Amino acid sequence: MQTVLPYIISGISVGGQYALIAIGYTMVYGILRLINFAHGDVFMVAGLIMVYLAASLPLYVAIPLVILLTVLLGFTIERVAYKPLRTAPRMSVMISAIGVSYLLQNLALYITGGLNKNYPQIPWISDRISILGMETTRVTVITPFLTILLVVLLVLLINHTKIGMAMRAVSLDFEVSQLMGVQINTVISVTFVIGTFLAAVGSILFFTNYPGVVPTSGAMPGLKAFVAAVFGGIGSIPGAVIGAFIIGIAESIIKGLDTILIVNGAITEQIGLATFSDAFTFVLLIIILVFKPTGLFGEKTADKV
Amino acid sequence: MSEEKKQVLKVENVTMQFGGVVAVNNFSLEVNEGEIVAIIGPNGAGKTTAFNVITGVYAPTNGRVFFNGDCVIENFPRGKMKKLYKGENAGLYSHTLEPTPDALTLKGMARTFQNIRLWKSMTVFDNILIAKHARRTSNLFSAAFRGNRKEEAAQRAEVEELLSVVGLTDVKNELATSLPYGKQRRLEIARALATKPSLLLLDEPAAGMNPQETQELTRFIGQIRDQFGVTILLIEHHMDLVMDISDRIYVLDFGRMIAEGTPAEIQKNEKVIDAYLGVVDDAED
Amino acid sequence: MTQKKSKKGAWIALIAVLAWLGLVFALDQLIKPTDKLGMLLIVLQKGSVYALAAVSMNLLNGYTGLFSLGHAGFMLLGAYTYAIFTIPDKNRDTVYQYFHAVVRFSIPEKLSQGMGGFGTALGVLIALLLAGLVAAVMAYLIGLPVLRLKSDYLAIATLGFAEIIRAVFQWSKLGPVTNGSNLLKNFARVSKFKLELGGTKLSLSTFVPVLIATVSITLIVLIVNSTYGRAFKAIRDDEVAAEAMGINLAKHKMLSFVTSSFFAGVAGATLAMVLSIAQANNFKSAMTYEILLMVVLGGIGSITGSVIGSMLFVAASEWWLRGLDSGSFLGIEAPGVFRNGFRLVVFSIIIMIVVLFFRKGIMGEKELPDLFRRKKKAAPAGKEAAE
Numbered sequence: 001m002q003t004v005l006p007y008i009i010s011g012i013s014v015g016g017q018y019a020l021i022a023i024g025y026t027m028v029y030g031i032l033r034l035i036n037f038a039h040g041d042v043f044m045v046a047g048l049i050m051v052y053l054a055a056s057l058p059l060y061v062a063i064p065l066v067i068l069l070t071v072l073l074g075f076t077i078e079r080v081a082y083k084p085l086r087t088a089p090r091m092s093v094m095i096s097a098i099g100v101s102y103l104l105q106n107l108a109l110y111i112t113g114g115l116n117k118n119y120p121q122i123p124w125i126s127d128r129i130s131i132l133g134m135e136t137t138r139v140t141v142i143t144p145f146l147t148i149l150l151v152v153l154l155v156l157l158i159n160h161t162k163i164g165m166a167m168r169a170v171s172l173d174f175e176v177s178q179l180m181g182v183q184i185n186t187v188i189s190v191t192f193v194i195g196t197f198l199a200a201v202g203s204i205l206f207f208t209n210y211p212g213v214v215p216t217s218g219a220m221p222g223l224k225a226f227v228a229a230v231f232g233g234i235g236s237i238p239g240a241v242i243g244a245f246i247i248g249i250a251e252s253i254i255k256g257l258d259t260i261l262i263v264n265g266a267i268t269e270q271i272g273l274a275t276f277s278d279a280f281t282f283v284l285l286i287i288i289l290v291f292k293p294t295g296l297f298g299e300k301t302a303d304k305v
Numbered sequence: 306m307s308e309e310k311k312q313v314l315k316v317e318n319v320t321m322q323f324g325g326v327v328a329v330n331n332f333s334l335e336v337n338e339g340e341i342v343a344i345i346g347p348n349g350a351g352k353t354t355a356f357n358v359i360t361g362v363y364a365p366t367n368g369r370v371f372f373n374g375d376c377v378i379e380n381f382p383r384g385k386m387k388k389l390y391k392g393e394n395a396g397l398y399s400h401t402l403e404p405t406p407d408a409l410t411l412k413g414m415a416r417t418f419q420n421i422r423l424w425k426s427m428t429v430f431d432n433i434l435i436a437k438h439a440r441r442t443s444n445l446f447s448a449a450f451r452g453n454r455k456e457e458a459a460q461r462a463e464v465e466e467l468l469s470v471v472g473l474t475d476v477k478n479e480l481a482t483s484l485p486y487g488k489q490r491r492l493e494i495a496r497a498l499a500t501k502p503s504l505l506l507l508d509e510p511a512a513g514m515n516p517q518e519t520q521e522l523t524r525f526i527g528q529i530r531d532q533f534g535v536t537i538l539l540i541e542h543h544m545d546l547v548m549d550i551s552d553r554i555y556v557l558d559f560g561r562m563i564a565e566g567t568p569a570e571i572q573k574n575e576k577v578i579d580a581y582l583g584v585v586d587d588a589e590d
Numbered sequence: 591m592t593q594k595k596s597k598k599g600a601w602i603a604l605i606a607v608l609a610w611l612g613l614v615f616a617l618d619q620l621i622k623p624t625d626k627l628g629m630l631l632i633v634l635q636k637g638s639v640y641a642l643a644a645v646s647m648n649l650l651n652g653y654t655g656l657f658s659l660g661h662a663g664f665m666l667l668g669a670y671t672y673a674i675f676t677i678p679d680k681n682r683d684t685v686y687q688y689f690h691a692v693v694r695f696s697i698p699e700k701l702s703q704g705m706g707g708f709g710t711a712l713g714v715l716i717a718l719l720l721a722g723l724v725a726a727v728m729a730y731l732i733g734l735p736v737l738r739l740k741s742d743y744l745a746i747a748t749l750g751f752a753e754i755i756r757a758v759f760q761w762s763k764l765g766p767v768t769n770g771s772n773l774l775k776n777f778a779r780v781s782k783f784k785l786e787l788g789g790t791k792l793s794l795s796t797f798v799p800v801l802i803a804t805v806s807i808t809l810i811v812l813i814v815n816s817t818y819g820r821a822f823k824a825i826r827d828d829e830v831a832a833e834a835m836g837i838n839l840a841k842h843k844m845l846s847f848v849t850s851s852f853f854a855g856v857a858g859a860t861l862a863m864v865l866s867i868a869q870a871n872n873f874k875s876a877m878t879y880e881i882l883l884m885v886v887l888g889g890i891g892s893i894t895g896s897v898i899g900s901m902l903f904v905a906a907s908e909w910w911l912r913g914l915d916s917g918s919f920l921g922i923e924a925p926g927v928f929r930n931g932f933r934l935v936v937f938s939i940i941i942m943i944v945v946l947f948f949r950k951g952i953m954g955e956k957e958l959p960d961l962f963r964r965k966k967k968a969a970p971a972g973k974e975a976a977e
Contacts, residue, residue, distance in 0.1 A: 081946065091651075094745070095945055096946065099883065099938070100942070102883065103935070103941075105876075110931030111931075114931065216876070226746065227746070227750070275757050275761045278753060279757030283754060286735065286751065289739055289747050290735045407833050407835075407837055408838075422831035424823070425828070427827065435832075435835065448813075449812040449813045497835075499835075500835055
């Protein structure tokens with residue numbers, strides 16, 4: 001247990017970060033039935049904005065500005081790349097999302113020159129602390145709590161405000177809500193704003209624990225967060241959060257599985273299982289898709305003939 | 306004399322339940338060779354659901370379907386349905402046979418759809434030609450390397466013939482969806498006929514047609530029965546068409562069969578009149 | 591009547607293909623890779639590989655309507671299979687630095703011992719087919735569970751499988767076969783392909799990949815135009831109707847998936863042949879996205895579109911827009927803006943414009959020959975659009 005514990009704790013932390021990204025996926029999918037492939041790249045761009053802003057501004061200005069600019073980016077992407085395709089087949093919108101992802105990555109490549117950009121140290125949350133007899137950063141410990149707090153606030157927003165009600169209505173039936181006078185475009189914009197806001201927060205927490213940001217930094221966390229959303233049942237916010245924690249923990253344990261197995265005497269030398277820390281996420285995805293395509297908490301939808 | 310006729314379709318105690326909703330309840334029906342049989346009933350009575358069960362789109366919750374004497378579909382309430390089941394005759398069956406629609410088409414069933422489902426990007430000719438695909442004998446390799454020239458030519462000739470029978474030869478190179486509504490319906494019937502069925506199921510073939518078009522269609526249905534020797538089961542709301550061509554009629558209401566008989570009998574049936582005029586509530590739209 | 595017409599069309603197509611191959615062969619001799627026009631050869635090499643990859647993806651995404659994002663995974667399988675079986679014996683140990691290679695023979699080398707140059711060519715061909723087969727078998731296994739899934743779930747599941755394949759190939763325990771995360775090199779590659787005719791050595795480095803792509807794409811065209819291709823299109827247009835007309839969905843989707851993956855494997859092998867290396871890390875989902883964008887650029891559902899789209903894609907990103915990366919473009923000098931990476935930014939913006947405003951791509955669903963014939967048919971089509 002002592003060997004597994006550190007991996008579980010860091011897994012919970014990574015899971016919290018994935019959860020913040022996953023909510024953006026699950027909300028957008030719930031309303032537009034779109035896998036927003038660009039979401040992971042927005043997360044990466046938030047990291048880069050932080051790198052550049054923190055170089056010239058104090059952090060207490062930079063952090064809110066990062067969040068604001070990221071939200072603006074998410075809003076703009078929706079208006080420019082998805083809104084014109086609202087009546088187009090779903091495949092077109094998905095392709096547009098892939099195009100945006102390609103554009104953002106190339107833009108980042110151009111601006112950074114492909115170099116690894118060091119992420120700024122944020123005082124207090126980057127500090128190393130000792131908990132349960134192990135060394136870690138403070139961000140690792142606060143991430144899950146912050147995530148849960150944000151999720152609770154979000155659920156309150158969705159269940160108790162007018163815009164939240166509109167969002168639920170649109171995700172149940174797009175056309176009917178439109179006929180009933182729900183301002184579809186406002187609802188969709190708000191969804192993107194919330195999604196990117198959480199991704200920006202997630203990005204600050206995530207990159208603090210990593211050495212730096214590169215143009216492809218967003219791709220893997222993005223995919224994993226999406227898998228988390230599917231795993232939990234796409235469209236369901238608690239589902240996405242639980243899915244993200246499961247994936248975060250599983251990934252973290254697999255990264256250390258060699259060590260854990262050696263300590264327990266199951267194997268005698270490193271066998272490179274850490275190679276599968278990313279792939280395992282997809283194994284989970286395929287298992288859930290095959291056995292319960294609607295995810296852990298997803299609702300069943302019937303096809304009409 | 307009709308007792309001697311071969312039975313083409315027999316639906317036996319079919320119940321179709323979605324969650325807690327019973328769409329079709331303990332429905333039985335028989336169609337003999339060469340007959341035109343109609344299923345009528347108010348909207349939401351379960352007619353299309355019954356069609357979807359017969360053609361293999363849905364596996365029934367309980368019941369059996371025989372086609373040309375063989376049992377082709379069978380099911381009984383299992384798993385979650387065991388508790389939820391609200392229909393009747395649950396204990397009668399213990400086997401499951403759930404073929405996909407294409408398997409039934411190969412056995413000789415073919416259908417049309419209530420909301421026309423033609424292949425949009427293709428011409429009239431190709432729409433019919435593709436329906437012949439299931440009857441070809443070539444595999445991917447022989448087809449790609451054109452080892453099936455003879456078969457291909459024969460199928461094309463059959464399509465041409467079919468087109469002239471249904472009167473669509475002059476529009477064969479047009480996009481299917483560019484045809485006027487009535488011709489699209491006709492094309493859908495022709496496409497179904499191209500699979501060489503012995504039983505043709507028509508789902509509201511006259512929907513959206515004016516009286517004149519409906520009359521033409523009535524004649525057309527009679528014509529194809531005689532010319533292709535097919536048996537026809539149809540769902541329809543246009544009563545003149547139904548009364549005109551049906552040999553027998555089944556009436557469904559709220560998933561249950563409330564009457565069965567010849568057009569003359571049905572017209573006099575109290576229950577049917579109640580269902581349509583809505584004694585309890587207004588079921589008709 | 592129609593039979594005769596199509597026969598004539600087939601002859602014209604055959605002559606066009608032969609003329610194209612002849613032209614490429616001539617270019618291969620006339621242009622030296624170091625020439626100013628040497629880029630043309632590189633564009634032809636890479637362009638034809640990507641054209642094949644794009645066409646094979648189009649068979650699935652455009653013709654059968656199955657949105658799959660696993661292409662990079664199948665190309666990886668093809669590239670590795672090809673590379674592993676064509677590394678000459680003497681190079682094995684330098685390539686597998688950290689492992690003891692298990693596969694210890696090269697098919698082209700073995701065959702050349704008995705049959706000389708012909709044996710080498712045959713060996714390369716066998717390795718190529720093997721590459722396709724491995725990808726096809728894997729596709730079959732993956733297809734069993736995932737082809738039942740609907741549109742975007744299928745996309746994400748195939749994407750996931752591609753990532754799993756990539757991880758497996760990088761696993762150190764498989765190093766004796768795959769060389770772990772290290773690259774494979776020194777296998778049979780295009781720069782080594784020469785034809786000796788009466789003492790003169792003729793270069794085949796562009797001709798071979800173009801030939802492979804041309805033959806493969808021709809095969810795909812034959813499939814698309816056959817009764818199976820029509821059945822695939824029926825599934826794309828309306829799955830329910832296709833099933834009701836007797837088309838077995840599971841079987842036909844699988845056929846399309848396996849065929850598409852076979853050619854993706856061949857494309858992957860050819861890519862390895864052109865690049866002279868194979869490394870799992872190059873076959874990320876970004877590669878699938880690029881191929882998808884080529885398909886979109888050319889028009890989803892058009893084979894000539896995919897070919898044109900990928901040729902343009904490669905030419906623009908490797909050649910025409912180069913200036914954007916190195917200081918001057920179209921006579922404009924702006925080293926501050928035109929630096930490394932700007933090319934790809936401009937390029938992605940162009941692609942976004944196509945995706946948003948020219949959704950049909952260059953060709954829509956038309957093929958090149960359609961543009962030359964059936965002028966008469968344009969009238970009803972136009973009328974329909976006006977309605």
